[in-house]
Amino acid sequence: MKADIAAVPDAQQTPEDFPQPKRLALIVSKGTLDQAYPPLVMATTAASMGWEVAIFFTFYGLDIVHKDRMPKLSVSPVGNPAMPPPMKKVPVRIPTLVGALPGMKTAATKMMKSWMSKANLASIPELLEIANELGIRMYACNTTLSVLGVAKEDLIDGVGFAGAPAFLDFAGESDVQLFI
Amino acid sequence: MGTTEVVSEVDARGLVCPMPTIRLGQAIRRVEIGQLVEVWTDDPGSKENMAAWCKNTGHELVAHSADDTTYKYTVRRSR
Numbered sequence: 255m256k257a258d259i260a261a262v263p264d265a266q267q268t269p270e271d272f273p274q275p276k277r278l279a280l281i282v283s284k285g286t287l288d289q290a291y292p293p294l295v296m297a298t299t300a301a302s303m304g305w306e307v308a309i310f311f312t313f314y315g316l317d318i319v320h321k322d323r324m325p326k327l328s329v330s331p332v333g334n335p336a337m338p339p340p341m342k343k344v345p346v347r348i349p350t351l352v353g354a355l356p357g358m359k360t361a362a363t364k365m366m367k368s369w370m371s372k373a374n375l376a377s378i379p380e381l382l383e384i385a386n387e388l389g390i391r392m393y394a395c396n397t398t399l400s401v402l403g404v405a406k407e408d409l410i411d412g413v414g415f416a417g418a419p420a421f422l423d424f425a426g427e428s429d430v431q432l433f434i
Numbered sequence: 435m436g437t438t439e440v441v442s443e444v445d446a447r448g449l450v451c452p453m454p455t456i457r458l459g460q461a462i463r464r465v466e467i468g469q470l471v472e473v474w475t476d477d478p479g480s481k482e483n484m485a486a487w488c489k490n491t492g493h494e495l496v497a498h499s500a501d502d503t504t505y506k507y508t509v510r511r512s513r
Contacts, residue, residue, distance in 0.1 A: 276490070299452040302459035303490035374448050384456055 276305045277428035281421065284434065285314030287327040287366060287378070293434045294318075294381040300430075301388035308428075309385075310421045311413070312395035315434075316404060319392060319413045324378060328363040340365055386412050393420065440472045440508065441465050447476045447504060454480060455487045462493060462511050470496065473507045480505050 278300040282293045293315075297307045317323040331337050331353030339345050340361070352358065370377075376384075385392065393416040394409055406415065425431045442461045446454035454475045461471045477483070481498065484507045488495040494510040 295452045298456055302452065302456050303487055304492075305490070373450055374453075375450055376453055381452075388459075 276300075276303075277424070277430070278305050278307045279421065279425035279428040279431045280307070280309045281433045282309055282311050282315035282318060283313050285317030285323070285327065287329050287363060289434065290318045290327055290378050291375070291381075293432070294378065294385065296432070297390050298381055298384045298388060301385070301390050305429075306391075307385075307388075308391040308393065308421075308424045310393050310395060310416065312398050313402075316394055316398050316402065316409075318378065319382070319394060319410050320404065320408055321410055322408065324382075324410065327378060328359055329366045330359050331362045332359075337362065382410065391424075437469060440470045442469070442471045444471060444473045447474055449475070450477065451479075451483070455483060458484075458487065458507075458509065459491070462491075462509065465511050467511050467513065469511055471509050471511065473509065475505050475507075476503055477505070480507070484509070 278297065280293050280297060282290075284290075293309060297309055301307045311319050317327060329337070331348045332350055334353070335347070335350070337348060337353075339347050348358070348362070353362070392413045394404075394406075394413050396415055396417045398404070399406065399415070442465050444454075444457045444461045446457050449457070454473060454477055458471065458473050461473075465471060473484070484495060484498070487493075488509060491513075493512045495507060496510050497506075497508040499506050
């Protein structure tokens with residue numbers, strides 16, 4: 255009888271419930287403060303649910319993992335018609351031409367950061383730290399480094415380097431793939 | 435298997451997505467299999483979020499309750 259029991263897979267492990275962790279593959283192509291959040295929120299949430307996650311930073315998305323540019327991610331009022339009015343009591347959105355005036359981007363970024371802080375939203379550096387802790391794989395696109403003249407040393411620690419074949423290889427084996 | 439005593443409490447009130455589930459994940463890793471973690475949050479979408487998180491991680495959502503401002507979830511580390 256003992257032999258029979260031994261032949262049965264360990265019931266407590268229930269491997270059939272979790273044969274393989276799910277996988278999330280993200281391409282991050284935008285480098286504004288508002289566009290840095292969706293991929294990092296998705297990635298850290300997925301990793302906290304036990305998913306394997308890889309993020310490929312390409313073009314402006316590279317700024318999110320750039321040592322000097324990451325703290326300066328900003329929001330532009332230009333070409334951003336959905337941007338909320340600066341003053342809640344005066345429901346007037348910033349016209350594009352006004353948004354193009356000097357100082358407006360700084361003002362818009364300051365405004366956005368104050369809203370984020372009031373809502374207790376985690377900061378981008380905090381989310382990147384969590385991403386690292388949770389073992390999220392982060393890659394910078396090789397081609398972008400060359401095109402934008404970014405050196406490997408300019409990027410934060412923990413970021414690897416990969417190209418389209420490596421992304422496709424991971425994405426091809428993933429359950430969810432998003433281009434942001 | 436497992437106890438009914440909560441050994442870890444996570445006060446995620448005031449925190450927005452993704453932090454409540456991130457904090458829950460951190461707390462779960464610090465307790466033994468079979469032990470309970472309780473999360474407090476004021477996120478009105480938390481019921482769906484906690485259920486999805488538990489479904490994906492395999493941990494068990496043992497109980498949940500709510501008053502006017504706070505939702506409470508009890509999760510058992512299952513693996």
